[in-house]
Amino acid sequence: MTEPAPLPKIRIRGLRKAFGAKQVLDGIDLDVPQGTSFVVIGGSGSGKSVLLRCILGLITPDEGIIEIDGVDVLRAPQREREERLEEIGMLFQNGALFDSLSVWENVAFALLAPTASPRLSRAQARVRANDVLAQVGLDASVGDLYPSELSGGMQKRVGLARAIADRPEILFFDEPTTGLDPIMGAVIDGLIVDCVKRMGSTAIAITHDMASAQRIGDQAAMLYRGKLVWQGPASSLMHSGNPMVDQFTHGRREGPITMELRR
Template identity: 80%
Template sequence: MTPPAAPGAVPKIRIRGLHKSFGDKRVLDGIDLDILPGTSTVIIGGSGSGKSVLLRCILGLVEPDAGTIEIDGVDVLSMNRRQAEATREQIGMLFQNAALFDSLPVWENVAFGLLAQRGTRRIGRAQARALASEVLTQVGLDPSVGDLRPAELSGGMQKRVGLARAIASRPQILFFDEPTTGLDPIMGAVIDGLIVDCVRVLGSTAIAITHDMASATRIGDEAAMLYKGRLVWQGKAASLLDSGNPMVDQFTHGRREGPIGMELRR
């Protein structure tokens, strides 16, 4: 895990009064959250609690109904298109199922964002391939894997390639969407270790959403829980299994009895 941020540090990401509804379904109901620079924050909560929508709002993929999202003190919701694109270039994302492009070899998947850059930031294919090989090594894969297709890789290897793509541009912010889903416990621990190492080396600010409590305590410095679109608890990730909050305790220990009840789907 990353060292604690200095006291009084300005949040890398500052969210205030965030609301989002889809029709009559309220998904985010007034979220206030600070993510300090250089820290890793895990967000937990049941399906439909608003975790993924929160990430999509920060990424600019979903427009909230109300509230503010600031990155480095600038409200991303009021940025023009060029400013928003520049901000998104600071963000790397590891998707839940790696989301690799089947038609491209691994090295092009890793270098996809680098090859898509414009202007003075654009690089040639030879340089992009060399950078891809370097990043593949960083996540524990031999550079020769770059010549393979995603379909030739195991699930764990695909996750590593997804992580390599996320860090290839050395982003200031990293998002992880259920990074250990579909992996066995050992490979999950390997991926978590790689995430921790990559975040530390880059000095990035990280946010992960997960249902995996072992993963949450391994990669997180801070933690927050969403329930019905509201932030019901914040604290140290190390305290997730012993938080003293009835909702968090029920969720993290998988208890049927408690304040969180099963809702009927309509």
């Protein structure tokens, strides 16, 4: 007897979202298996960020299904929806650290929230923050600094530490290497891969950086004008055989992808 296929960690069907006359997502179907590191590529305006925000519950789609562990978070009761969304940790493109909080307080922000379960004391949260900072290669003394005292690479590390502090089952990465030099970008990618593997989390990253996409991704997909035009192994991104993917990954001016320029 054939065993049923394992339930995807995230399952998306028929996802659509428009802003006025502009159709940003146009019928997205996507499965992200448990424990997979999934990369979504595409140009500016292709719908990558909107897709991420729909899954996070920050934007309500017009149509479709978004399931996490088999629960449709768009239609589930509020408490069940919140429980699923609490499984998610997020590394924002610009770090999104709170300037008025010290580094360790930023890292431990979710652990100290009134809704945290279990909620830790400040002393316990500081110990946890120190441990997570060490996991991203930062000394505990960095915890006493403020975000304005950190370099861009250090801010990214702190953002990653905050994302993994409460050991989420799902991790989202929004352009994790933007603004970093190639070496620091590779360092951040290595930390992401290490954290995902150590925790067994399912990860989704959106990026323009093809080197980063191949380093952190198991699977990849490309969006173009709100549609999923290709999906396959991240290792095939540079030789996918798909004309749109090949044009995008190699940065060619000529090809099926056209730039809409305002005159």
